[in-house]
Amino acid sequence: MRAPLFHRLALYLLLIVYLAVRFWRLTDSCLWFDEIFSVHAAEHSWPGLFSFVARDIIHPPLFYALLKMWITIGGESVFWLRLLPVLLSFIAVIPFLLLCRAVGLQRATTLFAFLFFAVNGPLIKYSQEVRMYSLLMCLALFSIWLFVRWQREEKGIVPLTIINILLVYTHYAGWLIVGTEFLAVVLFRRDLLKRFCIISVVLIVTFLPWFLAVSRTATGSGLAQNISWVERPGVGLLFQFLLNLCEPFYAPVSSIDPVSVYRVAIPILLLCALAAIVFAARERQTESHRSIDTLWLLATVPVVLLFVASWIFPYSIWGSRHLIVVFPLFSILFASSVAALKIDWLRTSTITLVLLFIGYGFVLQIQRPVQPQVWCSWEQLAPRIEQNGQPQKLYVFEDLIAYQFWFATRGRSDLQIVKVNGVPDMVEDKAYFLPRGFDDVKIISVGEITGDHFWVAFRDMKWDERHPPLNLLLDRGYKLGQPETIDAGGLKAFLVEIRQ
Numbered sequence: 001m002r003a004p005l006f007h008r009l010a011l012y013l014l015l016i017v018y019l020a021v022r023f024w025r026l027t028d029s030c031l032w033f034d035e036i037f038s039v040h041a042a043e044h045s046w047p048g049l050f051s052f053v054a055r056d057i058i059h060p061p062l063f064y065a066l067l068k069m070w071i072t073i074g075g076e077s078v079f080w081l082r083l084l085p086v087l088l089s090f091i092a093v094i095p096f097l098l099l100c101r102a103v104g105l106q107r108a109t110t111l112f113a114f115l116f117f118a119v120n121g122p123l124i125k126y127s128q129e130v131r132m133y134s135l136l137m138c139l140a141l142f143s144i145w146l147f148v149r150w151q152r153e154e155k156g157i158v159p160l161t162i163i164n165i166l167l168v169y170t171h172y173a174g175w176l177i178v179g180t181e182f183l184a185v186v187l188f189r190r191d192l193l194k195r196f197c198i199i200s201v202v203l204i205v206t207f208l209p210w211f212l213a214v215s216r217t218a219t220g221s222g223l224a225q226n227i228s229w230v231e232r233p234g235v236g237l238l239f240q241f242l243l244n245l246c247e248p249f250y251a252p253v254s255s256i257d258p259v260s261v262y263r264v265a266i267p268i269l270l271l272c273a274l275a276a277i278v279f280a281a282r283e284r285q286t287e288s289h290r291s292i293d294t295l296w297l298l299a300t301v302p303v304v305l306l307f308v309a310s311w312i313f314p315y316s317i318w319g320s321r322h323l324i325v326v327f328p329l330f331s332i333l334f335a336s337s338v339a340a341l342k343i344d345w346l347r348t349s350t351i352t353l354v355l356l357f358i359g360y361g362f363v364l365q366i367q368r369p370v371q372p373q374v375w376c377s378w379e380q381l382a383p384r385i386e387q388n389g390q391p392q393k394l395y396v397f398e399d400l401i402a403y404q405f406w407f408a409t410r411g412r413s414d415l416q417i418v419k420v421n422g423v424p425d426m427v428e429d430k431a432y433f434l435p436r437g438f439d440d441v442k443i444i445s446v447g448e449i450t451g452d453h454f455w456v457a458f459r460d461m462k463w464d465e466r467h468p469p470l471n472l473l474l475d476r477g478y479k480l481g482q483p484e485t486i487d488a489g490g491l492k493a494f495l496v497e498i499r500q
Contacts, residue, residue, distance in 0.1 A: 007107040014111065018093065018118040021249065022086045022127045027078045029253070030376040033400055033432050035130040036407045039076060040435065042068040054217040055436040058226045060210055062169040063132030085134035089127035092134070093117075095141035096328050102148045103291040105336060112351065113335035117328050119358055122244045125251035126324055132170050133324050139167040140177050140325035144298055147181050148291060151189050161199050165206050173322040176302035178203060184297050188290075223315055229430040230316040233307050237318060241303070242269055244320050245330045248361035254373060256490065264361040271350050275337040292336055299329035374459055375404050377486040377493030382408040384484050384495060385415060385455055392416070393454040397423050397469055400432040401457055402441045410440070422446045426468045446472070452500040459493050473498060 031039065037056075041064040044052050049068060053061045067084060074080040096117060100110040117123065126133040146160040167174035178200070185196045231237065243260040244251075246268040250261045260266075303323060310316040338354070341347035378401055385392055392415045396402045402419040409415050419434070422445050434441055460467055463483060465474060473480065481497035 004107075007111060010111050011114070014114050014118055015093065018114075019086075019090060021119065021124050022089060025370065026082050026086070026128055028370045029373055030379050031078060031081070031130065031407070032373070032375050033403060035081070036403060037435060038064060038067055038130045038132075039071070039081065040407070042071050044068075050213065051217065052435065052437065054210075054213045056226075057214055057223060059132060059171060060169045062166060063135050063171075066135070067130065081130045082128055085127050085129060085131070088134035088138050089123070092138035092141050092328070095138070095145040096332075099141060099145040099148065099328075100332060102145055102152070103295055103332065103336075105332065106339065109335050109339040112339065113332045115355075115358070116246075116331035116334055119248040119362070120245075120327060120331065121247040121249050121251040121361075122320060123324070123327055124249065125253075126321060131321075133321050136167070136171045136173065137324045137328065139163055139170055140174065141328055143167055143174075143177055143181070144295075144329070147184070147298075148294065151184070151192065151294070152291070154192070157195060157199065161202055164199065164203055168203060168207055169210065171322070173302070173306075173325060176305055177298070177325055179305065180298050180301040183301060184294055187297070188294060225433055225436075227315045227317060230310075230318060232310050232316040233318040238307070241320055241323065245269070245327060246272060246334075248358045249365040250361065250368075253371065254489070257371075261361060261364060264357050264364065268354055268357050271354055272334040272337065275341055275350060276333065279337040279340050292333070295329055295333060299326045299333060302326055372486075372488040374488040374491045374493055375400065377459075377488050378404040378457065379408040380486055381457065381484055381493060381495040385409075387412070387414060390414070393418060393451055394457060395420050395449060395454055395469075396457045397426055398428050398432070398458075399434045400429060401459070403432070403434055405457060406441055416442065418442045418444055420444055420446055420449060420469070423468050423472060449473075449476075454498050456496045456498055457494065459491050461490070462492060463494065470496075 041049055041052050041056075046065075046068075049064055050061055053059065053064050067081075070084045071081070074083075093114075096114070097110065100113055105113065123137070126137075142163045143160065146156050146163060150156050150160055164174070164178055167177060182196060182200060185192050233241075240259050243262075243265040247260055247265045248268070250264075252259055303326060306318055306322060310318040338347065338350050341350060382405060385394060394405060394415060394417050396405060396417065397420050399419060402417055406417050409417070417440070419441050421443060424446075434443075456469060456473070458469055463470075463485070465471060465480070470480065478498050478500060481499065484495040486493045
């Protein structure tokens with residue numbers, strides 16, 4: 001079989017793999033908190049959407065606007081909603097392959113890079129979430145490809161400008177890419193600096209309306225409510241990020257899941273790191289090598305900037321999902337480093353070992369059972385609150401539960417959801433909070449719990465009447481009904497009918 005035909009067939013096979021792993025288990029889990037926020041935003045009117053998202057502060061509106069149009073076309077089934085990020089992740093293949101060509105990768109190296117890209121666990125995870133990360137990655141790849149082409153051929157400045165405007169309106173992390181492109185011009189092509197400054201001015205001017213909209217609507221605790229819980233990056237988080245770059249198929253779903261399949265990710269990381277060190281020590285002789293050097297800059301500087309900013313700013317902004325823009329770049333860099341190994345047996349052995357560990361990671365993933373998530377329990381429990389024509393009241397004690405219950409029952413006019421603050425010995429996850437300006441859930445203090453009949457929803461490791469909120473209700477003379485219980489990954493979700 002001729003080599004071009006073989007490479008073409010291999011590319012088609014990888015495209016099938018790329019799509020298959022993104023459709024795999026796509027609807028096994030319900031929408032989680034952040035996905036609900038996306039749908040909630042998209043359900044607003046157009047003016048209401050922009051106002052609602054601006055109050056949230058931390059994300060620009062482009063993805064929510066796109067999602068609104070997507071819902072208008074196909075509705076709100078979980079499959080249809082998650083099909084949008086899957087589609088965006090598939091479109092991202094186009095600039096990825098164009099970028100491989102632009103930096104001069106051989107066909108075999110391109111296939112190896114695409115394999116890394118296709119099977120990366122975090123990329124698969126974020127391609128299945130109704131969030132902006134697939135769009136962010138897609139636009140970032142278009143931006144970087146257009147930038148590399150512009151550097152080499154000095155054409156395409158208008159599409160680069162348009163893509164960068166869309167990029168920064170998708171996520172603030174888009175500015176990391178724009179800033180790194182500016183640095184690349186300063187270091188490698190100062191003759192283009194004036195034109196890139198024009199691009200930067202256009203970006204700032206077009207982004208100014210959104211900046212002003214956020215400034216006008218930002219109230220209350222500001223960014224503290226959004227990100228004060230985010231951990232500042234140290235050695236552990238950096239190592240976790242490096243593992244994520246090489247992790248085939250697996251990504252943690254919740255905070256209690258292992259951060260990595262270490263016996264798979266660590267060997268792949270070591271093999272790629274050693275190849276990269278050897279590549280870095282080589283003398284740069286060709287235009288392709290210089291393009292790869294530019295790619296190293298575009299991949300590493302955003303990581304450094306986010307790390308430094310997370311220590312300088314009042315709150316950490318570190319997050320692997322914000323760095324999704326660099327994951328495809330590292331796929332190209334790892335593949336090119338391995339392919340550049342001069343000793344044939346060493347190169348062949350490295351590629352073989354990487355393929356074997358990727359296969360091992362796939363075997364482990366298909367054997368891993370689907371774990372029920374506790375946030376899906378509230379959607380299952382919601383129909384069990386009786387609908388007898390009488391007004392019903394549900395007390396919850398976490399914003400996470402309140403929002404999930406509200407979303408599951410938002411068509412019911414007979415049910416009032418009340419969030420209770422200040423319950424002794426109950427610790428709430430600060431990563432989740434009700435949207436600003438959202439008043440469909442009433443918020444009260446613990447002393448304001450009243451009524452002869454209501455429902456209570458909470459989560460705990462087990463049913464224990466000595467734990468809150470049950471002990472609080474018993475102390476006030478209430479009688480507990482038979483709990484509805486769902487076991488979800490070590491935690492239990494409870495829905496209980498309460499009477500005086």
